[in-house]
Amino acid sequence: MNPTDLPPDVSSASERTSERAEISAEANRCVACGLCLPHCPTYRITLSEADSPRGRIALIGGVMGGRVPMNERFALHIDRCLTCRACEAACPNHVRFGQLIDDTRAAMDSERDLPQGDPAMRKAGLRGWIKREFIAKPGRLDALRPLLRFYQSSGLQKWNRKSGIFGGTALAVLEAQLPFIDIPAASSGVVDSRTWQPVYPAVGEPRGQVGLFLGCVARLTDATTLNAAILVLNRLGYTVHVPRAQTCCGALHQHSGDRTTAKQLELQNIAAFNELNLDAILSTASGCGVQLREYGLSSFSQPSNLRSQVQDDAAQTGKFRRPAIKFSAKAVDIGAFLAAAEGWDEVKLAPLPHKIAVHEPCSLRNVLRGSAHAYALLARIPGALVIPLAGNDQCCGAAGTYFIDQPEMAAPLLHDKMTALKASGARYLATSNVGCAMHIGSALRQAGSEIEVVHPVTLISRQMGIQL
Incomplete structure (x- = not known):
């Protein structure tokens, strides 16, 4: 199954009703005990029940049950959620708050009717274009590397930051976050490494074969960390594989309600890594690590264009779910892997x-x-x-x-x-x-x-x- 095999998402009214019922059922598992409140960052700032996990769940239940309108006021409180999942860790009833918020945002994305020309629509359109054309195609981010390195080395970055030419725009905020842009590590025999090599051989006694997940933004802005991971693993005796077919983990898309693209990216990563005989699939960014670990975990409301295929396939060959479970079982944060790795006595x-x-x-x-x-x-x-x-x-x-x-x-x-x-x-x-x-x-x-x-x-x- 390839990501391009997925059909377009065409949701009927009955399917939307079913999705709402499934989201509502999960929301109803909240017993409103309030143990989540002190763990919620937004509640601690606003002290508003609507900006607490308990309050958001109550609002979600009301919207899905038709008692509360899905309007901009509702969207404000849902969008304020950081999806930090501190509430989920504290919940005694194990409400799956992360999936609840993701599915609610997906419902908002497909059902909320914004007027043409609304600023929120324009903003969503621009962000959607960036996610679709760059985040979901991280090879294009690699192409920006030489341009950004020139921007930093030429003095343009220093001049720009001193002049404040971008003002208070979102572009200025993004530019301010830009760290030093490094280049991918070179493997033996490679003089000028402009891209990641498919294999970085172990040094000394071989101890295993691992895959390294690059991510999207990290492969551009955090190449230093990725290089460090490769070289430390090599020194400890692990051969590192970096499949070129890998892509974004899909977290940004899933958390913004675009479950179809998130699923497409998931399938592409599973195909890229599962064809290798790896002991582990390592990530250096814990945000990506969570997404990778949760591949194969079905949300309570699957995208309508996937639901029948996933169910039919699971009943026949497990073509969707089994590869995802195989992948997730091997996905490990680099810190956890290195903490238990062998070879430290020789370093x-x-x-x-x-x-x-x-x-x-x-x-x-x-x-x-x-x-x-x-x-x-x-x-x-x-x-x-x-x-x-x-x-x-x-x-x-x-x-x-x-x-x-x-x-x-x-x-x-x-x-x-x-x-x-x-x-x-x-x-x-x-x-x-x-x-x-x-x-x-x-x-x-x-x-x-x-x-x-x-x-x-x-x-x-x-x-x-x-x-x-």
Whole structure:
């Protein structure tokens, strides 16, 4: 089954009614205990029940049951959700809040009627074009690499940031988050690596075969981390495969309600990696890691153009679900893999006599439950003082494109992180998600701070003496 085999999404009224009923059934599992409230970032800011998980679930239940209109006021409270899933981790009844929000946004996308010329429609159209033409086709992001490297090396970036030519536009916000643009690591025998190599052979005793998931934005803005992951794995004895057919994980599309594109990207990644005999499929961005781990988990309302095919196929050959489950079972965050990897006895790490504050991304903490691995990994560095960043139970406000879509909510969340960092006295901030790293890193640069935001695996590679 190829992604292009999927039919167009044509939902009938009866199918929409069925989807609403399935979403409503999940919403009704909430017992309104309120244990989620103190864990919700937006509730702590607004103190509004409508901006709490319990309140959003009540609104969703009302809309799906026809008691509440699906209007812009409803959309405001749903769109304010960061999908950090802290509430899901705290829920005693295990309500699947992440899928509930994703399916509600999908319903909003297909049913909400915005007037022509509405700013929200124009904004959605532009974002949709970017997601469709760049995010869903990350090879085009690779093509931007030489242009951005010239932009940075020529002095244009420094001039632009000093002049403020972009003003207060979304483009200015995005440009401010742009870190140093690195190039893909070269494998042996490659002099000028302009693209990722399909295989990076192990050094020394071979211990396994792993795949590396590049992602979309990360392959452009976080190549340093991806390079570090490859070279550390090679040094420990693991051959790293980087299939060129891989694509975006689909998280941005799924969280914005575009389940069909998310499913197409899922199928493409499954096909790219499952054809290799791998021990694990590793991701350096925990946000992508969550999406990869949840491939094969059916939402309670499948896209109508997929539902009958998935059901028929599952009854016959399992062509959809079995490959997805096989893929998900091998998807592991790089920190978790390295924490349990072999070969460390043969590696010497140089001392680093500095304090390292660890930021725990929501996706890593609340869904993957893998925060401890970053601490275990960094503890291998002699002389380093590794501490948790205060307020790790709250989101930083990045959340995909949330910092652009909801700046008034993202700003106080970022401010809290900056306050905690200043009080920490740390020289480094280690975080395992590229979106969080770019968001916090941008604020630190603007504040003139010397704190460096870095992925744990990058610090490990430096102390191994690996030149990136």
